Amino acid sequence: MREIAKGVYFEDAYFSGNVSCITTAEGAVLIDAPMLPRDVWAWLKSIASVSRQGIAFLVNTDYRVEHVIGNCFFPTTATIAHQAAWNEMQRYDEGYLQRYISRHKQYYPSVDDDLAKARIVLPELTLSTEMTLYKGDRAFHLMYAGGHTPASIMVLLPEERILFSGNVVVTGEHPSLDQANTLEWLHALEMIRNMDDVDIIVPGQGDLCDPSATEVLTDYITRIREQVYEHYASGYTRRETVDKVKMDGFFDVPTANRTHIERRIRGSVERVYDEFKKGAGKKRR
Structure with a gap:
């Protein structure tokens, strides 16, 4: 886990992509959750080492299974996502999850059998365009981006000038366009480049970057x-x-x-x- 600003951490070592933790005096705010149980336990240990106030909120940046299946491992945490994510996640019944897990095992045999016990936990709070969350002395600006999925959102820490982009931005690898609106995605990337209050982007996959990296x-x-x-x-x-x-x-x-x-x-x-x-x-x- 790397600290990129005071009390702002991210981890890029997990199977499902990057996850982040922002500490506040009233509990941590998490951006996405690890997919695999072993990664969740490691992440919880890391969070406990920096936040004595526990976890206040978990933000899902879209509805893709690898980003939301980990919700079930945070049973006492309120989850926030786009309304379209809530709508889509209602479709994730047991059969859907088992097909998803089986498909991934074809390419990543190390995927835990424990995922067979996982379940989908729907978000408790949703947004359509934007939301500002105040926790402790921090402000979190949640905004709709779209593009990657119809439910893709980003989280901005304005004081720290850090943007958590989810998979709207990925670095060093082929993006997945299989649920994309590509014109909307291009617009979202242009919007990020025009944001004058962002110095660091925490992408959904890959290493930290700045807004110019969206050109690729x-x-x-x-x-x-x-x-x-x-x-x-x-x-x-x-x-x-x-x-x-x-x-x-x-x-x-x-x-x-x-x-x-x-x-x-x-x-x-x-x-x-x-x-x-x-x-x-x-x-x-």
Whole structure:
């Protein structure tokens, strides 16, 4: 766990992505939760070492299972998310979770069998556009971003000039576009670059960065849109387009993760193709 400002910590060693802890005199505020039980226990130990007041709130930055399944390990903590996350999470029944876990075990055999006992805990508080949370002497500005998912939110600490972006920003790896609105995502990234009260971004995946790092993600989304549109406009089918669009050279891919990343890229191409087919992506940028 790294302290990036006084009482502001983040951890990037967990399977499901980055998690953060901000301490206050009235309890800690957490940004996302680890997915695996072993990571949760390690995270709880880290939190206990810096917060004697316990945990006050947990913020889910979107509804993806890897970000929300850990809610059940914080049973006494109030959870905050976007209203669209609450709506989507109602669909996560036991069968859905088991299919999700089985699919991940194909690529990451180390995923704990203990996840079979996990359950979805719905957020207690939701927002639609923005919310300001005051805890102790800190202010937390929660804002809708969209793009990555219809429920993606970010958390700004204005005094510390730190933005917790969730997966609206990822660094050093292929983003997942399989549930994205890519034009909205490009707008969200431009919005981040225009924020004059942000020095540090804690991304959903990858290392800390500043707003200029979003340019790489903008280039990635723009390039995949251009390639998909070229094939879509030329009459190629969705499957043919998936086979022809190549994004694997954009970021280095560890050999151990190649199958998983290739599947992620295919899902992204399929999503962008569907956007153009439905007319949602007519304007290429």
